[in-house]
Amino acid sequence: MADVKFTEDHEWIRIEGDVGTVGITDFAQEQLGDIVFIEFPESGAALSKGDQAGVVESVKAASEIYTPVTGEITEANETLVDAPDTVNTEAEGSGWFFKIKISDMSELEGLMDEAAYKEFIA
Amino acid sequence: MARESASEGAIQRTPLHALHVELGGKLIAFAGYEMPVQYPLGILKEHLHTRGAAGLFDVSHMGQLELVGDDPVSAIETMVPGDIHGLDDGTTRYTQLTVDDGGILDDLMVTRDGGRLLLVVNAACKDEDIAHIRAGLPAGHQLHELADRALIALQGPSAAAVLSDLGSSCLAAMPFMSTTEDSLGGTECRIWRSGYTGEDGYEISCNAADAEALARLILSQKPVAPIGLGARDSLRLEAGLCLYGHDIDRSTTPVEAGLLWSIGKRRREEGGFPGAAVVKRQIADGVTRRRVGIQPNGRLPVRESAGLFDENGAAIGAITSGGFGPSVGGPVAMGYVEAHAAKAGTVVQAEVRGKMHEANVARMPFVEQRYYRG
Structure with missing residues (x-):
C-alpha cells in the first residue's frame, strides 16, 4: 500500500517511488463546498515546497493549492476540467490534482500521517 | 459575500x-x-x-420598518426617487435611499398599506437607514422598527x-x-x-x-x-439583481446602476429627492459608466474586484459581483464598465490572478425572470 501524507493546508500526497500524487483532503472539499473550477500547475513547472500549485474554485470562493514537496510537475488531472465535482465525491481518489517528481524525499518527513492529520482536523 | x-x-x-x-x-x-x-x-x-x-x-x-403620520407618502418621497404617490394601496415598489450627489445609501421595498408605509431595508444598513429617515422626517411622522x-x-x-x-x-x-x-x-x-x-x-x-x-x-x-x-x-x-454594498453603494447612482426603471416619469420631471439634479443630468447627457452583466468565456469564475479591460488592455471597469451560476451552468458576473463598452456582446478581458480571461458584456438577467403578473 502506498504511503500517504498530509499537510496543514489540507493537501494529501500519495507516494509511489519518487512520484507524488497530490490532491485536497475530504475535509477540505467538505469545507469548500461545491467545486466548479480547478486551475492546475503547468506540466514541467519546477516548484518548491509550499509554492502555489493551482487554485480550486468552489461556488463560494477561490482557494490556493500548495505543493507539499519540491519537485517537477509531471501531470495534471485533466479529467477534472469537465468534471470538477469529482473532487467533492472522490477527493482522496480520482479527484487528485497533479503528480510531482519529488526532488528531496526527506521533505516528506515533515508531513503528517493519516492518524496525525485526523487529530489535526478534529 | x-x-x-x-x-x-x-x-x-x-x-x-x-x-x-x-x-x-x-x-x-x-x-x-x-x-x-x-x-x-x-x-x-x-x-x-x-x-x-x-x-x-x-x-x-x-429591517422591517413602519412609517406613520400625517402624510408618510410625501415624507418618504423627499428621500427616495421612487413614485410612492403612484403606489396603489396594497402594492409594493423597489426604490433607493439617495443622497445629494446621486449616491445610494441603501435599496429598499416600500409598501402602501392603508395610511401607513411598510419599508424593508438591508440588514447591514438598517441602523443607518433608521437614523437617516428619522432625521429627514417632517414633524408629525414616526418611523418604527418592527423588531x-x-x-x-x-x-x-x-x-x-x-x-x-x-x-x-x-x-x-x-x-x-x-x-x-x-x-x-x-x-x-x-x-x-x-x-x-x-x-x-x-x-x-x-x-x-x-x-x-x-x-x-x-x-x-x-x-x-x-x-x-x-x-x-x-x-x-x-437574476441580475443588485446586492447593496457591492453592485450599488454611495459611489453609484441609480442611472449608472441601470435602475432608472425604478424612477417614475413624474419623479424624473419633478425631482424633489436627494440627487435629483444628478439623475436628471445623467438622463439628459448620459453616464460615463454603467452596470452590465459579464459572462466569462470558459469555466473560470470571475469574482468581485476583478479588473475589466478592453481588447487593447485599457482599464474600463471592474466586477462588483461574480461567481458560478448553477442554473446557467457556468460563471456569471456583473460590474461597471465605461459607457462605450456597455453594449451587450462587447468583448472584454477580466483579470484573474494576474491573467486576462475573455468575457462578454451580457444582457441580464442570466436566467428568465418568472414573476407572476396575474
Missing part, C-alpha cells in the same frame, strides 16, 4: 436560529447576524432546488401551490409586488408576492414568536427545502 457587522457589540440571532442549527445549517456572521450560508444540501443543489421546486429562506435579519417580526421568503415555481394550500386560495392569484394579510396554519402573516431570486414567490412577515412553527409548517411541505445565504446570492446574481 460576508459583510462586516453594521452594529457594534454581540452578534445577533434571528427567531429561526435554533431551527437553522437543527437543520444542520453552516452558520456564518453576516451583517451582524449569525446566519446559515448553506445547509447539508450545499449551495449548488439548494440553488437548483429553488429554481426547480421551492426554497425557504430566513431573511429576518433585514419583533420575523421575515421569511418562499421562492420557486412550487411556492404558489404550497402557500395557497396552507392559506387562502387567493394567494396563488395575487400579482407580483402586491401584498395581503392571511393566516398560514393559524399564524397571522403579512404576505408579499416578491423576492430576490428571479422566481415566483412570496415574502412573509410574522410575529417572531410564531416564526419557527410557521417555518416548520412550510418546510414540512414536500417541495420545500431550507436554503442558505450562499444560494440566495447566486440566485439573485443570475
Whole structure:
C-alpha cells in the first residue's frame, strides 16, 4: 500500500517511488463546498515546497493549492476540467490534482500521517 | 459575500436560529447576524432546488420598518426617487435611499398599506437607514422598527401551490409586488408576492414568536427545502439583481446602476429627492459608466474586484459581483464598465490572478425572470 501524507493546508500526497500524487483532503472539499473550477500547475513547472500549485474554485470562493514537496510537475488531472465535482465525491481518489517528481524525499518527513492529520482536523 | 457587522457589540440571532442549527445549517456572521450560508444540501443543489421546486429562506435579519403620520407618502418621497404617490394601496415598489450627489445609501421595498408605509431595508444598513429617515422626517411622522417580526421568503415555481394550500386560495392569484394579510396554519402573516431570486414567490412577515412553527409548517411541505445565504446570492446574481454594498453603494447612482426603471416619469420631471439634479443630468447627457452583466468565456469564475479591460488592455471597469451560476451552468458576473463598452456582446478581458480571461458584456438577467403578473 502506498504511503500517504498530509499537510496543514489540507493537501494529501500519495507516494509511489519518487512520484507524488497530490490532491485536497475530504475535509477540505467538505469545507469548500461545491467545486466548479480547478486551475492546475503547468506540466514541467519546477516548484518548491509550499509554492502555489493551482487554485480550486468552489461556488463560494477561490482557494490556493500548495505543493507539499519540491519537485517537477509531471501531470495534471485533466479529467477534472469537465468534471470538477469529482473532487467533492472522490477527493482522496480520482479527484487528485497533479503528480510531482519529488526532488528531496526527506521533505516528506515533515508531513503528517493519516492518524496525525485526523487529530489535526478534529 | 460576508459583510462586516453594521452594529457594534454581540452578534445577533434571528427567531429561526435554533431551527437553522437543527437543520444542520453552516452558520456564518453576516451583517451582524449569525446566519446559515448553506445547509447539508450545499449551495449548488439548494440553488437548483429553488429554481426547480421551492426554497425557504430566513431573511429576518433585514429591517422591517413602519412609517406613520400625517402624510408618510410625501415624507418618504423627499428621500427616495421612487413614485410612492403612484403606489396603489396594497402594492409594493423597489426604490433607493439617495443622497445629494446621486449616491445610494441603501435599496429598499416600500409598501402602501392603508395610511401607513411598510419599508424593508438591508440588514447591514438598517441602523443607518433608521437614523437617516428619522432625521429627514417632517414633524408629525414616526418611523418604527418592527423588531419583533420575523421575515421569511418562499421562492420557486412550487411556492404558489404550497402557500395557497396552507392559506387562502387567493394567494396563488395575487400579482407580483402586491401584498395581503392571511393566516398560514393559524399564524397571522403579512404576505408579499416578491423576492430576490428571479422566481415566483412570496415574502412573509410574522410575529417572531410564531416564526419557527410557521417555518416548520412550510418546510414540512414536500417541495420545500431550507436554503442558505450562499444560494440566495447566486440566485439573485443570475437574476441580475443588485446586492447593496457591492453592485450599488454611495459611489453609484441609480442611472449608472441601470435602475432608472425604478424612477417614475413624474419623479424624473419633478425631482424633489436627494440627487435629483444628478439623475436628471445623467438622463439628459448620459453616464460615463454603467452596470452590465459579464459572462466569462470558459469555466473560470470571475469574482468581485476583478479588473475589466478592453481588447487593447485599457482599464474600463471592474466586477462588483461574480461567481458560478448553477442554473446557467457556468460563471456569471456583473460590474461597471465605461459607457462605450456597455453594449451587450462587447468583448472584454477580466483579470484573474494576474491573467486576462475573455468575457462578454451580457444582457441580464442570466436566467428568465418568472414573476407572476396575474
